[in-house]
Amino acid sequence: MSKPVFSFEFFPPQTPEGMDKLRATRKQxxxxxxxFFSVTFGAGGSTRDRTLDAVLEIQREGHQAAPHISxxxxxxxxxxxxxxxxxxxxxxxxxxxxxxxxSGMANAGEFRYANELVEFIRAETGTHFHIEVAAYPEFHPxxxxxxxxxxxxxxxxxxxxNSAITQYFYNADAYFxxxxxxxxxxxxxxxxxxxxxxxxxxxxxxxxxACGAEIPRWMRKRLEGFGxxxxxxxxxxLDVVTQLCERLLAxxxxxxxxxxxxxxxxxxxxxxxxxx
Ligand SMILES: Cc1cc2nc3c(=O)[nH]c(=O)nc-3n(C[C@H](O)[C@H](O)[C@H](O)COP(=O)(O)OP(=O)(O)OC[C@H]3O[C@@H](n4cnc5c(N)ncnc54)[C@H](O)[C@@H]3O)c2cc1C
Numbered sequence: 001m002s003k004p005v006f007s008f009e010f011f012p013p014q015t016p017e018g019m020d021k022l023r024a025t026r027k028q029x030x031x032x033x034x035x036f037f038s039v040t041f042g043a044g045g046s047t048r049d050r051t052l053d054a055v056l057e058i059q060r061e062g063h064q065a066a067p068h069i070s071x072x073x074x075x076x077x078x079x080x081x082x083x084x085x086x087x088x089x090x091x092x093x094x095x096x097x098x099x100x101x102x103s104g105m106a107n108a109g110e111f112r113y114a115n116e117l118v119e120f121i122r123a124e125t126g127t128h129f130h131i132e133v134a135a136y137p138e139f140h141p142x143x144x145x146x147x148x149x150x151x152x153x154x155x156x157x158x159x160x161x162n163s164a165i166t167q168y169f170y171n172a173d174a175y176f177x178x179x180x181x182x183x184x185x186x187x188x189x190x191x192x193x194x195x196x197x198x199x200x201x202x203x204x205x206x207x208x209x210a211c212g213a214e215i216p217r218w219m220r221k222r223l224e225g226f227g228x229x230x231x232x233x234x235x236x237x238l239d240v241v242t243q244l245c246e247r248l249l250a251x252x253x254x255x256x257x258x259x260x261x262x263x264x265x266x267x268x269x270x271x272x273x274x275x276x
Pocket of ligand 1: 150
């Protein structure tokens, strides 16, 4: 089996202070020698310049950066321009997504689904980029059916994606089932679990409701029971997420992708517990 691929995801900060904080976060994570740091892209292009700035800094520091790139609000022309910039900056990995329509935005853009974006990137740049796409162990909330959602993931791989990163989840069986079903559909690219450390319960509950990632009832009850006691929430979260990662790696997951929310400490704590 090939070596597991570990990576960390950031969002592009809005302020100079946020950029400073992200620099410090990267400095703390760099010794873990991840395969890449990825930077999200605000759908509609709202973070286009900030994503680029963060990505260029990461490259200048000598790390591999993987910009996220999304369909919503994008045209063929502006994706082409962005691809040229990334090619010129020696970037080799992209995370290609549809994105979500920001409220009040009317123009969805020229690509409807992520498979069309993957196809376009391949047509424009050949095999230069390693393209990651999103996968959903608990299914995408807008999917017409479970089967459609699985076939849509296959469509992105068939369009030329090299691997997938999942939405976060706390139920390892959902991940193993996805890998198993995709394998049966003839998809055998790496599907890397996305890991969301647990730091603040209210924030996690909000994210989870929006993206369709389930917090199992027993976990939700325990987390609610801690009230404002953040220390207990974090200690419980560390135990649960470490055990999840252990199970995933032992079961053959090809790596882990950490959603850091620009904080290094929760991911580092899990990393240390895993003895990586
Ligand atoms: C690892 C990861 C990173 C992310 N990073 C970002 C980011 O940087 N910026 C951001 O805005 N969002 C990000 N997201 C969120 C993502 O944009 C949303 O989940 C979005 O709603 C779906 O994006 P997608 O690329 O999975 O879309 P798609 O694969 O296009 O799927 C969207 C929906 O349409 C359906 N579908 C797909 N193709 C077709 C088709 N051809 N015909 C009919 N139905 C179809 C799917 O089943 C699904 O329900 C990320 C998600 C993940 C898991």
